[in-house]
Amino acid sequence: MRRRRHAAAPLLLLAVLSCRARERPAEAKASDPKPAPQAAVPVQTARAAVATLDRTVDASGHTVALVQQKVRAPFAGTLLSLSVIDGDRVHRGAVVGSVLSRDSEAALAGAREMEREAKTPAEQEDARRALALAERNTVQASLRAPVDGVVLAHAAAAGDRVTDDQELLTLADAGALVFVADVPQSALAQIRPGQAASIAFPGQARPASGSVHDVLPQANAADFTAPVRIDFAGGAAPAAVGLFGTVHVVVDRKANALVVPDAAVLRDDVTGKSRIALVQDGRARWRDAVVGLRGSAGTELLQPALQPGDVVIVGGQVGLPDGAAVAASP
Numbered sequence: 001m002r003r004r005r006h007a008a009a010p011l012l013l014l015a016v017l018s019c020r021a022r023e024r025p026a027e028a029k030a031s032d033p034k035p036a037p038q039a040a041v042p043v044q045t046a047r048a049a050v051a052t053l054d055r056t057v058d059a060s061g062h063t064v065a066l067v068q069q070k071v072r073a074p075f076a077g078t079l080l081s082l083s084v085i086d087g088d089r090v091h092r093g094a095v096v097g098s099v100l101s102r103d104s105e106a107a108l109a110g111a112r113e114m115e116r117e118a119k120t121p122a123e124q125e126d127a128r129r130a131l132a133l134a135e136r137n138t139v140q141a142s143l144r145a146p147v148d149g150v151v152l153a154h155a156a157a158a159g160d161r162v163t164d165d166q167e168l169l170t171l172a173d174a175g176a177l178v179f180v181a182d183v184p185q186s187a188l189a190q191i192r193p194g195q196a197a198s199i200a201f202p203g204q205a206r207p208a209s210g211s212v213h214d215v216l217p218q219a220n221a222a223d224f225t226a227p228v229r230i231d232f233a234g235g236a237a238p239a240a241v242g243l244f245g246t247v248h249v250v251v252d253r254k255a256n257a258l259v260v261p262d263a264a265v266l267r268d269d270v271t272g273k274s275r276i277a278l279v280q281d282g283r284a285r286w287r288d289a290v291v292g293l294r295g296s297a298g299t300e301l302l303q304p305a306l307q308p309g310d311v312v313i314v315g316g317q318v319g320l321p322d323g324a325a326v327a328a329s330p
Contacts, residue, residue, distance in 0.1 A: 044315030053295035061181035065172030101139035259298035
């Protein structure tokens with residue numbers, strides 16, 4: 001019995017050691033640290049939307065008066081008053097000055113001279129009667145604006161002697177004020193009469209609306225531009241002539257276009273290809289993109305085929321790997 005017990009002891013010890021050896025890899029495996037989860041990359045996002053896109057031709061230019069009206073002296077005499085200066089806006093029929101006829105001026109001057117030289121009571125009485133008669137028979141005319149417009153220039157000042165039919169004021173007819181834009185020759189093929197246009201002027205909060213009248217014949221060979229006349233819509237014309245601005249002529253329009261912000265489309269300058277990053281299930285997914293029109297509402301996306309409301313990345317996508325976890329913020 002003792003021999004059997006001594007023989008079984010080594011076998012029992014070997015079994016225990018074998019069990020412990022098998023348990024150690026499991027314990028070591030259980031104690032190994034788990035890999036840290038990937039941190040989400042913060043990005044700015046926006047949603048695809050449906051909008052109407054306009055493609056425009058942009059050009060600088062200035063306001064021009066096609067028709068100018070003259071205010072002339074009705075007769076020879078003296079310009080008594082002139083109540084406007086260059087740049088003033090006037091309305092049709094408004095009094096802008098007055099002229100005293102040469103004969104009336106001579107009669108008044110003579111009567112006043114008689115009054116100064118009169119010595120006796122009889123002479124003073126004759127002088128007073130002569131002055132009263134001259135004043136009663138005075139011929140004086142008011143100068144009136146022939147049209148609504150802006151004073152461009154004046155050719156005389158109060159107190160000046162003027163001749164019959166002498167030009168005194170030059171007015172720009174407000175009804176004939178247009179915008180002339182210097183359009184690059186490369187864009188002229190897209191310009192058509194009747195196209196809608198908006199003209200932005202410095203310092204004005206809202207642009208003026210108008211439409212293309214036609215391309216004018218005087219091309220500029222120095223800067224390869226041609227003048228295009230833009231007619232203002234009713235009441236949209238500014239008050240100044242020679243006012244510089246920028247016109248945006250709508251040469252193409254597409255309704256119900258699927259658009260994304262311009263910043264969502266990245267273009268490779270080497271290959272010329274465009275890409276866009278979408279957010280799907282919290283991860284960035286890159287797709288090749290084909291774009292259409294660009295306008296104030298964004299860029300038209302022809303491919304991939306998105307739905308309104310799909311989320312695209314507009315900031316932080318440069319260098320972002322495909323499939324990376326992202327933390328989106330609008």
